[in-house]
Amino acid sequence: MTRCNILLISLLLLATRPGSADPPKPEAVKPDVKPLLALVDGKVETEIKSLIGLYTHFHTHPELSLHEVESAAKIAEELRGLGFTVTEKVGGTGVVAVLKNGPGPTVLVRADMDALPVTEQTGVPYASKVRTKNREGIDVGVMHACGHDIHMANLIGTARVLTSLKDRWAGTLMLIAQPAEEIGAGARAMLEDGLFKRFPKPDYCLALHSDALAKIGTVRYSEGLALANVDTVDVTVYGRGGHGASPHTTIDPIVLASRIVLDLQTIVSREVNPTDPAVVTVGSIHGGTKHNIIPNEVKLQITVRSTKDTVRDHVLKAIDRICKAAADGARAPAPTVKVNLDEYTPSTLNDVALTRKTIAVFREILDDKNVIERPPIMGGEDFGRYGREGVPIFMYFLGTIPDDRFAESERPAGKPLPSMHSDSYAPAPEPSLRTGVRTMSMAVLNLMKK
Incomplete structure (x- = not known):
């Protein structure tokens, strides 16, 4: 093969290489x-x-x-x-x-x-x-x-x-x-x-x-x-009401509910993998009618957000566990913890x-x-x-x-x-x-x- 033929073939190969003249990719x-x-x-x-x-x-x-x-x-x-x-x-x-x-x-x-x-x-x-x-x-x-x-x-x-x-x-x-x-x-x-x-x-x-x-x-x-994911949780914390001047004769559900609100914050900070987004927010707390009366109950309304179903399941179970453990530690009746599935949004x-x-x-x-x-x-x-x-x-x-x-x-x-x-x-x-x-x-x- 002559040197001219080799040069011609090389030029043809270069011309067929992918380059700027290629058709655009589909995307x-x-x-x-x-x-x-x-x-x-x-x-x-x-x-x-x-x-x-x-x-x-x-x-x-x-x-x-x-x-x-x-x-x-x-x-x-x-x-x-x-x-x-x-x-x-x-x-x-x-x-x-x-x-x-x-x-x-x-x-x-x-x-x-x-x-x-x-x-x-x-x-x-x-x-x-x-x-x-x-x-x-x-x-x-x-x-x-x-x-x-x-x-x-x-x-x-x-x-x-x-x-x-x-x-x-x-x-x-x-x-x-x-x-x-x-x-x-x-x-x-x-x-x-x-x-x-x-x-x-x-x-x-x-x-x-x-x-x-x-x-x-x-x-x-x-x-x-x-x-x-969005979940709605309603919690009723029970105690034993009485006079505000005699708290030792009562089981104060306001103090108990306050403890639960704080304890709930540890679910995301200490129980959920930091790379898995989750939110537990207590949006409403209601209890009592007068300055000097310790009530019988306090109601909490909680919203829970998660991006994985496994995290959702863990957080909901943790809320139930923490609420009941706090009540047990205060010698209070067991609270009711209700996940409202009618308002669950995936x-x-x-x-x-x-x-x-x-x-x-x-x-x-x-x-x-x-x-x-x-x-x-x-x-x-x-x-x-x-x-x-x-x-x-x-x-x-x-x-x-x-x-x-x-x-x-x-x-x-x-x-x-x-x-x-x-x-x-x-x-x-x-x-x-x-x-x-x-x-x-x-x-x-x-x-x-x-």
Whole structure:
């Protein structure tokens, strides 16, 4: 072989090596969203004024968990008018709306409806003035302090967009308005009432949640674990009452309950692996009626958060053990320790493949800097129950705070943002709804496109 031939072969081999001219890897291919996004944006523009009106209606007419009668009726009316087959009173006040549009996947979009027993202090013109009795018969204010009013208006906005673009997608669209998320009971009630048996079982479940700590135009998300297990524990500590001047003749349940509150803190600090997140918070302690009377009992209300089922089991057993051991040491009657399984909420685990597929679209819509991955948090959401039924789920978090307010909170000594459930939480309706309807509509179209 001549030297020229060797040189020619070497050049040919170099030309066929992988290099900058290689085709992009599959994960680097970006979805082409511009044609559909233009259609979605056009529809959002025509609907935004009406959607703000719906949001204001929901905000001024909040209803507590399991009492979402007016909210459910309004949503059912809106979706029925768009051509959905609507079933009401699923799992109590839940609404299921189904729209079949040829063969294809079934995609469920969920919004929750219930408000909180909070007296609003936002100062907005449409602030809630509603008052009612809670489950204990106590008079309380009622407020959408968790953004469920945004969720409901967003569901209707997404429905309007998708029904206007039926020629662009195929499959079955299933929209649900769920009750009682705030007490962890709504998803379970709807599932037990046949949500995935009486109606098509979805191939995918999507939801968004208002974010009180993120600015408008942004979304935040987590791959895999997003939200924690949530348990509610009620403890009644018993003693022997008597005169406050003669404590030696009593068994003081206030002292005993105080000891239990402190001892409970050792569960996370000394019993749980430091790499496994867990929270034990005593949120309420009630006992006694007068300065000089030692009562017969004290009641504790405890919330427990965990990310692993094994940790959850350990913490709940430890609470029972510590409460009973403290009572035994004080020669007091055994306390009652009740884990309220009706309000148990399992952790929310976002399906990784569905998350990545959806986030790729969001990055094209909002730009990379506005799509932010966040670590899991110890809050809870019963949306996770749908994932426990074997359906891939994805929940993302919608920024709702105006730019100037967010910037102020970032400054040294700036005014902090109110958290979810705060009486001062006031999302910016128009930009929040624009981003919410755009992202959710495009997420669905990405799963159901022809």
